[in-house]
Amino acid sequence: MTISIKSTIFICLFSSIINTAYTQQSIPQKVDALLKKMTLAEKIGQLNQYNGDWEATGPITTDVGNKLDAIKRGEVGSILNIVGVQHTKVFQEAAMQSRLKIPLLFGQDVIHGYGVTFPIPLAEAASWDMAAIEKSARIAATEAASGGVHWTFAPMVDIARDPRWGRVMEGAGEDPYLGSLIATARVHGFQGMGLGNLDAVMACAKHFTAYGAAIGGRDYNSVDMSLRTLWEIYLPPFKAAADAGVGTFMNSFNDLNGIPATANRYLQHDILKEKWGFKGFVVSDWGSMGEMINHGYVKDNYEAAEAAINAGNDMDMESRSYINNLAKLVADKKVSVKVIDEAVGRILTKKYELGLFSDPYRFSDADREKRVLNAPEHVEAAKDIASKSIVLLKNEHQLLPLSKTLNSIALIGPLVKSKKEMKGFWALNVGDEKEIVSLFEGMQQAAGKTKLLYAKGCDITDTSRAGFAEAYKIAMQADVVIMAMGERPDMTGEAKSRSDIHLPGVQEELIKEVMASGKPVVVLLMAGRPMVFNWTADHVPAILYTWWLGNQAGNAMADVLYGDYNPAAKLPITFPRTEGQIPIYYNHFNTGRPARNDNDVNYTSAYIDLPNSPKYAFGYGLSYTTFKYSNLRFSKKSMLKKETITISFDLQNTGKYPGEEVAQFYLRDMVSQPIRPVKELKGFQKVMLQPGETKTITFIIDKEKLAFYNDQLERITQPGEFRLMIGSASDDIRLQDSFELTD
Ligand code: GLC
Numbered sequence: 001m002t003i004s005i006k007s008t009i010f011i012c013l014f015s016s017i018i019n020t021a022y023t024q025q026s027i028p029q030k031v032d033a034l035l036k037k038m039t040l041a042e043k044i045g046q047l048n049q050y051n052g053d054w055e056a057t058g059p060i061t062t063d064v065g066n067k068l069d070a071i072k073r074g075e076v077g078s079i080l081n082i083v084g085v086q087h088t089k090v091f092q093e094a095a096m097q098s099r100l101k102i103p104l105l106f107g108q109d110v111i112h113g114y115g116v117t118f119p120i121p122l123a124e125a126a127s128w129d130m131a132a133i134e135k136s137a138r139i140a141a142t143e144a145a146s147g148g149v150h151w152t153f154a155p156m157v158d159i160a161r162d163p164r165w166g167r168v169m170e171g172a173g174e175d176p177y178l179g180s181l182i183a184t185a186r187v188h189g190f191q192g193m194g195l196g197n198l199d200a201v202m203a204c205a206k207h208f209t210a211y212g213a214a215i216g217g218r219d220y221n222s223v224d225m226s227l228r229t230l231w232e233i234y235l236p237p238f239k240a241a242a243d244a245g246v247g248t249f250m251n252s253f254n255d256l257n258g259i260p261a262t263a264n265r266y267l268q269h270d271i272l273k274e275k276w277g278f279k280g281f282v283v284s285d286w287g288s289m290g291e292m293i294n295h296g297y298v299k300d301n302y303e304a305a306e307a308a309i310n311a312g313n314d315m316d317m318e319s320r321s322y323i324n325n326l327a328k329l330v331a332d333k334k335v336s337v338k339v340i341d342e343a344v345g346r347i348l349t350k351k352y353e354l355g356l357f358s359d360p361y362r363f364s365d366a367d368r369e370k371r372v373l374n375a376p377e378h379v380e381a382a383k384d385i386a387s388k389s390i391v392l393l394k395n396e397h398q399l400l401p402l403s404k405t406l407n408s409i410a411l412i413g414p415l416v417k418s419k420k421e422m423k424g425f426w427a428l429n430v431g432d433e434k435e436i437v438s439l440f441e442g443m444q445q446a447a448g449k450t451k452l453l454y455a456k457g458c459d460i461t462d463t464s465r466a467g468f469a470e471a472y473k474i475a476m477q478a479d480v481v482i483m484a485m486g487e488r489p490d491m492t493g494e495a496k497s498r499s500d501i502h503l504p505g506v507q508e509e510l511i512k513e514v515m516a517s518g519k520p521v522v523v524l525l526m527a528g529r530p531m532v533f534n535w536t537a538d539h540v541p542a543i544l545y546t547w548w549l550g551n552q553a554g555n556a557m558a559d560v561l562y563g564d565y566n567p568a569a570k571l572p573i574t575f576p577r578t579e580g581q582i583p584i585y586y587n588h589f590n591t592g593r594p595a596r597n598d599n600d601v602n603y604t605s606a607y608i609d610l611p612n613s614p615k616y617a618f619g620y621g622l623s624y625t626t627f628k629y630s631n632l633r634f635s636k637k638s639m640l641k642k643e644t645i646t647i648s649f650d651l652q653n654t655g656k657y658p659g660e661e662v663a664q665f666y667l668r669d670m671v672s673q674p675i676r677p678v679k680e681l682k683g684f685q686k687v688m689l690q691p692g693e694t695k696t697i698t699f700i701i702d703k704e705k706l707a708f709y710n711d712q713l714e715r716i717t718q719p720g721e722f723r724l725m726i727g728s729a730s731d732d733i734r735l736q737d738s739f740e741l742t743d
Helices: 003-024 027-037 040-046 067-072 084-093 121-125 130-146 166-170 176-191 227-234 236-243 265-275 301-311 320-332 339-353 366-373 375-390 439-446 468-475 507-515 533-538 550-561
Strands: 048-051 079-080 104-109 202-209 248-251 281-282 391-395 410-412 451-455 480-484 521-526 542-545 627-634 645-655 659-669 680-689 692-701 718-730 730-739
Touching: 027 339, 027 480, 040 048, 040 320, 040 339, 048 680, 048 718, 084 366, 104 301, 104 339, 121 130, 121 166, 121 176, 121 375, 130 176, 130 366, 130 375, 166 248, 176 227, 176 236, 176 680, 202 236, 202 265, 202 468, 202 659, 227 236, 236 248, 248 265, 265 301, 281 339, 301 320, 301 339, 320 718, 410 439, 410 468, 439 451, 439 480, 451 468, 480 507, 507 521, 507 533, 627 659, 627 730, 645 659, 645 680, 659 692, 680 692, 692 718
Parallel strands: 048 079, 079 104, 202 248, 248 281, 410 451, 410 480, 480 521, 521 542
Antiparallel strands: 391 542, 627 645, 645 692, 659 680, 659 718, 718 730
16 A cells, blocks of 8 residues: 555544544634634634624714725624625625634624514514514524524613603513513524524624613613612513523613713623623624713723723624724733633634534525525514504494495505505515505405595695695595504604604694594504504594504504404503603502592692503503403412412403403512512413303412512512402403412
8 A cells, every 4th residue: 555545544534533523622622722823813803893884773983994805804703784695605705715714793683574574573572472472583583594694683672661762662661571571582583493503593682781761761861770770670681581592792872870881890791791691792782882982981992992891892893992902902901811812702602603613604595595585484474473463552332343344444644555664663675675565455455345545644744734635535435444643663763762752743633634524433553662642542432553563564454453363462561641751660669659540639649730640551452352350369378488379360251252361460569678669560371262261360479479679689578468460451450369478
């Protein structure tokens, strides 16, 4: 046997042994081995994220020249705002020309859909349907991953109690319990069976933290709150996301009690990485690192980079602070290589988990992209959750559902024929806008022989009344009028705070004009936030809050209008009577002078010019049928901490339509130090009941449901009386009784 054959066999054997050894190496071992090969400059490059060329989702900081060249030099670890197999492949090919061929991470705001747009997250939250919410994220991930995206900057899990804040549309509303369940559902949806699967994208819990508590509801504004409020209200959804295995966190633009989140070590290191044991990585939010100069927290990007990396911020989105300053900070001994290695290690770990080192192009399959995008089952799922997100606010004289034997329906309003608007904010332009179903198109498909009349009536914000006469005229010709009113989709979202959240323009005057026709009127309200519309609420017989429902908006609205789907959604956020009531939320403290009712203003905590109660309460939503709650029973009326109490009650459908009810469980700790809210959501069940059908619903009380944080931030319980309240809304309690915690 010649030497050449022997040496070939030896090389094959040796390389297969090496390969086997490598593949059998654990990810931590691979990360350590790679770190040892990397120069400091290459390590810093992994901490640097640039915006792609697709579009900017924030103010462009400074030009960095040719990004592909920077990638080839190993100066970039991730690119955001880039979609599509073809486009991402070009950037990945550049990364494969770098010395160590470390693959790029492609990140994108896949917030509520990718090709098929789903309802905005706040709308989906109104469904209280965790399976549907998870499925929505699952489909978004499947489509995004087919388009070359590795990482979505979602779910946004910020608790929001202020509807002036435009980003209320992006989260799950005001409640920590509901918000935590939804955070879990969305992380599971996006990450599916785990990173590395070709239909999974890495999720990102954002914005860490308390961004939704911006003073005045003004985006990016300061946040000032007690640590107990932080732990009780704003952290739970983030903890739920971490427990659900979310791959990354994104910090937030706001300062929290004077420390910008991007440099907040208490949040990013003490809580997230140490107490919660989070192993993923933290990315800053669009330039937030550099914005600490504006905050007045640092004097330049050099100090910003130092503060951020030492606080636990791993990746720098778009501020260029790390790429331009970390090497000098290491030379100046302001930042240790150990800290940099820790950050780089977290990022490389995720790239290994996504399988990008074994095949950097594994998400770049053009055939899969074509096969997966806008698949029929995705469209069907979008319609399903859209129907489940529509809240029935009012339905006097059972005006709804509509009969299919009506002669004519007048469709009036600026949003009747709108299509792209149905996507709302944070929607991508990947899908074909022709696929979006407007209300008009949905009604055309559902109305059968009923004649549809149309008039726009007015614009969304314009003050012209020129279209009123035409609207009144066609209303007079119709059996029923359906009005599609609301905001523009760009009136709620990032940097879209409104000081006045009334229905914009002259829309409410148009509603009055049409009501003067004497015809039955149904108003559909489309917005990304709670709006104020008191005259409409008080005078129009039927009102549906439809948010922004995405691609299948028109079909979902038609299904609900005709009763093909009986609405069951419940508000995930309180609707104020006016801006003057804000902040207003259901889980408030009682105060020393609680108003006993809306008229009790005699030395009570009340307004003398407005009832204290909201226009619509958290958890409120009607059905075409009715439900009876009865027969509340407890397994026992006192418990030790180590025990539980099982409560049961009967829920009956007392109407004539099959329907779902979201039965809500609230608890109140009657005497505690510190004090506790007048009620807190601790459970719910969404139950389908046929007409006349009764089901027994149970709910188990354990000590975790009774626990709270004391001023030392210890999670404790205190013995004493608790009140259980079961209801159809936070202000519609049907059954209640007390029980005792005895130790
Ligand atoms: C934006 C948003 C953030 C988003 C990021 C990237 O400013 O605050 O939610 O993920 O930039 O687009």
